[in-house]
Amino acid sequence: MAAVRCQWALAELEQASISERTCNKVIATCGRQIQWQRAIQVLFQMVEVRQATSISCNSCMVACSRASHWQKALHLMRCLRGFIRHDGVTYKQAARAAGESSWRSGLRLLQEGFERMTEADVIHYDLALSLRQSAGSDHWPEALHLMKNMVEAQVQADVRSYSSSMTFEAAWPTIGLLFQDLLQRMEADEYTCNTAVSAAPWVRAWCLLRRKEHGMSVVSHNAAMAGTPWFKAVQVLHTLETGGLKLTAVSSGTILSQSRDMEWQRPLWFLSRCQSRDIQSNSIVQSNVLAAHVDSGHWQETLGNVMAYHSRGGNLNVALKTLSLSAFSQAASWQKALALSASERIDVVLLNALVTCCARVARWQEGLEVVCGSLVRHSLRASVVTFNAALSACAAGRQWQLAVNLIEEMEGQRLAPDSLTLNSMMLALGEAGFWQHAFEILKMFSSCSCEANVVSFTTAITACPAHQWPQSLVLVQQAASDAAGETSWAAAVTTLGRAVRWREAMCLGHIAMEGTHDAVMLAYATAVEKMSLEMRASCDSLPPVMGNACSEGCYQMLGGGSAQVTELRACKKELKELIETRNCHPILVRLAWHDSGTYDQRIKEWPQCGGANGAIRFDPEMNMGANAGLDKARGYLQKIHEAHPTVSWADLIQLASATAIEMAGGPVIKMKYGRVSVTGPEQCAGPQSRQGFKGNAGLPDAAPGADGTFGCGAKTPEEHLRNVFGKKMGFTDQDIVALSGAHTIGRVFKERSGACPFGYGEQAASKYTKGSCIVRKDKKSGCGMVGGAAWTKNWLTFDNSYYTDYKQAMDDDDLMWLPTDACLHEDPEFKKYFYKYAGDQAAFFQDYASAHKKLSELGCKFDPPAGFQI
Template identity: 95%
Template structure:
C-alpha cells in the first residue's frame, strides 16, 4: 500500500506544477518507502526552481539514512550548502546517519551544528549520548560529562537522557546516583528501571523493587533475581506476585539457576509450585530442575520428568538431551531403564542414549532390540547418531557381521556418515575380514567432507592382513603427513610382525622412536628394497645363497659367528641410545684391530667372505 502511495505522489507531481508542499510530500512518501533515489531526484528538481528548503533536505537525508546510505546523506548535505541554509535538524539528521557507521563522524557533525546554531536542545544531547553509547562502555566518563553540560546549559534532561547514561558499564554508585536524580525530577519508565536493577547489587536491587511506584515490571524482577541467593529470589518472586505481576518462564528459570548448589528437593518443589499456578515452564526451567536430579543421582526421576515434559509437547533442548544421556549412564539397572523407555513416549535422541547405556553394561543385544522396536512402533527415522550408537554397541559385543549389516542398512537410507561412523565402519569391516572395503572407507573421508584422524589411520592399518603388510607401510607414509600418532606406528609394526617381516618392523620402530616422521620414506624404501621385487632384492637373495653354500662346503660357521660377534662391539645396558652397544662401527676392518691377539684367526673368516664382498659389496660394511 505504501508503494502505491509513492506512485500516486509521483503522478501528482507530474500533473501539477512544482510546489514546495507537493515536493515535500513526495520526498516524505519516498523516504518512508526507502526510495532514496526518487527522493534525491525530486529534491534537485526543487533546487533548480529555487524552491528547496531545509525541510526538503532533511526529509531526503532521512530517506538516505533509512536505506543505510549515510554517505549519500552527508554528500547531499555538503552539495546543498550553497543553496539551502541548514538548521539544527539538518545536522542532527546527518549525525544520526553518520553514527550508524562512525560514531566519531556523528559527534563531529553534532559539534559543527552546535557551533553554528549557538544552542543545543535535549534532542541534541540525547543523540550525543546515544553516539557515545555505541562507541563502547569505556566512554561512560564522557557521557557523564555531557550530562553535566546539560545542567550547566539549563537544558532539562528527559528519561531517554538518563537511560542512555545508565546503560554504560560504569560502577553501581554512578548508576545509582543517576537513577536517584531521575526519580527526583520525573517518573522513570520501565526500560530505565530495568537498567538500574540489572546494574545494582542484589541488595540494592531488592530495595529498588520495594519501591513499586516507580514502574517496576516483570523484567525488573527477573533482573533482580539474577545473582540473588535462593531465599532472596523466592522473596522477590513473592513480591512480584503480590504486586499483580504474572510470573513468566524466564522468572522461573532465573530462580532455579540460583538453586544448583541446593538440595534437589528445592528445585522440584518450585517446579510443582509453578505447575499448580498454571505457569508454563520452558526447556531451560526443566533443565535446571533435572540437573539437580542428576547431580543427586536420581536418574529415574530425571528420565520420568523428561519424557513427561516431552509428551506434553515440550521441546527437548540440548541440555535436556544431555541430561537424559547422563541419567541413562547412571542407570545401575539397565532392565528398569528399558522398561521406563518402553512405557513412555521416546524420541531418537533418547534411543541413542539408551543404546549407549546398554553397550556400556555389555547388554548390546537388548539395546539394539529396543531401538529397532521403538523405531518401528513410533515411526521414527534413525539418525546418523543412532547408527553410530548401534555400531558402538556391536563393537562392544564383537558382533562384526551385524555391524556390516547395519552399514548396508545405513547406505540404503542414504544417510551421510560422519567421522565417527566411518571409523566404526572400518573397524567392523576389518574385524569381519573385509579389509578391502575398509580401505575403500578410508578413501571416503574426503568425499564425505570429513577429516581422517589418528583413529582412522590406525583402524585402517590394523585391518591390514599379514599378506598385505606393504599396504600398512603405505598407510603410515600417508598418515605421516596428516595425522600419524604413536598408535598408527604401533599398528603398522604389529602388522609387519604378523607377516614375519622383522627387519621392516625394526626399521619402522627405530624411525618412530626417533620421531622423524619425514623419514617414513626410508621405511617405505625398506619395503621396496627388501620385498618390492627390485634389483637389490635379487642381489640379496644371491648373497644369501652364496653364504649358505660357503657354510655347507667349508663348515666355517663358528668363525663367521665369531667375526660377527667381535665386530658388533660390546653390549652395554647403560647406553640408552640405539643400538645399545659400543664399538659397532666396523673397526675390525683396520689392521690395528685385526692384529690384536683377541682377534687372532679372524683374518681367515674375512678371506672366506672376500669373494662374496667383491661380487655383492653393496650389502657389506662391517668387516670392510
C-alpha cells in the same frame, strides 16, 4: 497508490500549480514509501522554482536515511548549502546520518550545527550521547561530561539522556549515581530500571526492586536473578510476587537452571509453585528438575512428573530424553526406556544414550536391535559414539562376532576408531577368550593414531590367560608410565594369582605398597589369600634374588599383616556407616588430632614423647580442658573397638579421622597403620609435662588468657602457633596453615571450648547450625547434634572455603574466626600459603594430606616397624 500520488505530485509541480506546503507533503510521502529518488526529484524541482526551504531539505534527508542512503542525505545537505539556509534540525539529521558510518563525523556535524545555531536542546544532547555510545564503552567519561554540560546549559535531561549514558559499560557506582539522579528528577522507564538492576551488586539490586515506587518490571526482576545463586534468586522472586507481578517462565527457568545446586526436593517444590500459578512448563524446566534429581539419586520423584508432562503433549528435548533414559536405566526399566525412544523422533544422541542404558542393565540385545532398526528406519548415520556404545554392549553381552561385524561396518562407513572403540573391541575378544586377538588390537593403537590408556592395558592384562602371566608383567611395565596405572597393576596381580606365581605377585604387591595403590593392594591381598599354605610357609626362605624388600613385603602381607588389613578394612566400613548416619565427621578429626597433639619432639622416649598412641582414650588426657567434648567421639569408637579388639586404639582413632575427611569430600590420605597403643592411664602425657607450656600437654589455646598471653607465654597468636606446632611438634609454617584448614569442617561450642556464644540445641544454634541447614557435601539433610558455630557455611564439606570465605567468617556474627585463624592471613609468612590455598584447592588438598599423614604418625611405634597400608 503512493507511487501514483508521487507521480501526480510531480506532474502538478511541473506546471508550478501547487504550493510549497503540498510539495513538502509529497516529499514526506515519498520518504515514507522509501521513494527517495522521487523525493530528491521533487526537492530539486522546488529549488528550480525557488520554493525549497530547510523543511523540504530536512524531509528529503529523512527520506534518504530511511532508505539507508545516509551518504545521499549528507550530499544533499552539502549541495544545497548555497540555496537554502540550514537549520538545527538539518544538522541533527545530518549528524544522525553521518553517525551511521562514523561517530566522529556525526559529532563534528552536531558541533557545526551548534556553532551556527548557538543553541542546543535535549535532542541535540541525546544525539551526542548516542553517538558516543556507538563509539564504545571507554567513552563513558565523555558521556558523563555531556550530562554535566546539560546541567550547566540548563537543558533538562530526559529519560533517553539517562538511558544512553547508563548503557555505557561503566562500573556500578557510576550507573547507580546516574539512576539515583534520574529517580530524583522523573519516572524511570523499564529500560533504565533493567540497566540499573543488572549492573548493581545483588544486595543493591534487591533493594532497588523492593522500592516499589520505581515500577520495576518482571524483566528487571529476572535481570537481578540471572547469575546470582539460587537462594538469592528466590528472594528476588519473593519480592516479585509480593510486588503483585506475575512469575514468568523466564523467571522460573532462571532459578531452575541452578537446580543442581539445590537440595533435591526444592526443584520439585518450585515446579509445583509454577504449576499453581499456571506457568507453562517447558522441556528446559523439566530437564533442569530431572537433572538435579538424577544427580542426587532421586529420579523416581520426577520421572513421573516428566512422563505426565510428556503425556500432556509437552515436548521432550534431547537433554530431557537422555536424562530420562539415564533415570530409567537406574531403575533398570529398560522396557520403559525403549518405549520412550520408540515414541519419539529418534536421533543419534538419543540412540547412543539408549544403547548405554540397555548395556548398563545387561539388555544389550534389545539395545542393539533398536539401534540397528532405528538407523535403517530413520536413515540416520551412526557416529563413532554410536558404534562405541554398541561395541560396549557387545562386550557386556560377550558377543564378539557381533563386535567384529560392527568394526567392519565402521570401516565400511569410513569412520576411524578411537581408543574407546579399540578398548571395547579388546574387551569383547578378551571376554571370549581370544587373548591373542586382544593383544593384536593393543598393537593397533599407534596405527590408528590413538593412545593406549590405562583401560587398554588393564583390558589386555585381564585377557591374559594364567599361562601367559609373563605377558601381563610386560604389559604392566608399559602401563607403569601412566600415573593412573593402578588398575592395570591390580589386573596383573590377579593374573599372577591365577597362575600361582606368588613370588612375582608379592614383588608387584610390594612395589604397589611403596606407591600406595589401593586397588593393587586389594588384588594383592586376594591373590595372596588364594595361594596355598605351603607356599606361604616357604616365603621365609625366599632366595636372595628376591631381595630384602620383597621378603619384608612378603612378611608383612603374609605374616599376619593381611589379617590386620582385613580387620582395619572392616573397621573402615563400620566407620563409614557411623559417620554417614551420625554426621560426626568433625569430632572424629578433632579426636585424632588431639591424640597426636601431645607430641613433643624434644622428648625421645616412647610413650613419654606423646603422639598418636591412643592415650586420649584414658581419663588423664581426656579430662584435660582442651579435650572437652571429645569423650563423645571416644564413645562412638568404643563400640567398633569392641567388635575388632585386634585393631589398636591408636590405629582406630587415626583411621576414623582419615575416613571422616574422605567422606566430607576431602583428600584420600595415604595413611600407614600398625600403631602400637599405650596400655594404661599411667602412660598418658601429663597436662604440665611439656616444657614452656602451662597445661593441656602443649595443645593450642583458642584465645589468650586474661593477661593477654597464651599458655606458652606467647603474646601473639602466630608466636603461639609456632611454639605449639613448630618448636614442640616439628611442623613448618606451611604445615600449620594447611592443618588449620581442617576448620573448614566442624564447630565451636559454648559448652566445650567456650570460644563462642553458641551452644547445644536449636535455640542456642547459629543460623548455620540449625537442624534444617544443609551442610553435607552431598547436600543431604542431617548435621548431627544441632548447635554451635562453624567457621564455614557448609561445615560438613571439606573444601577450601575456610580460605576463600574468611572475610565472610570475620564479618558474620554467626560464623567463627578465632585469633589463631586470623593470624594465618595476617602474618607475612603464613599468608603466602593462606592465599595459595584460597586460590588452589588442589594444592590445599595435597599439602593437607601430607601434613595430616605426618600428624597421624607423630610419636608412633609401628608393628611391623615399616607399618602397612590398607
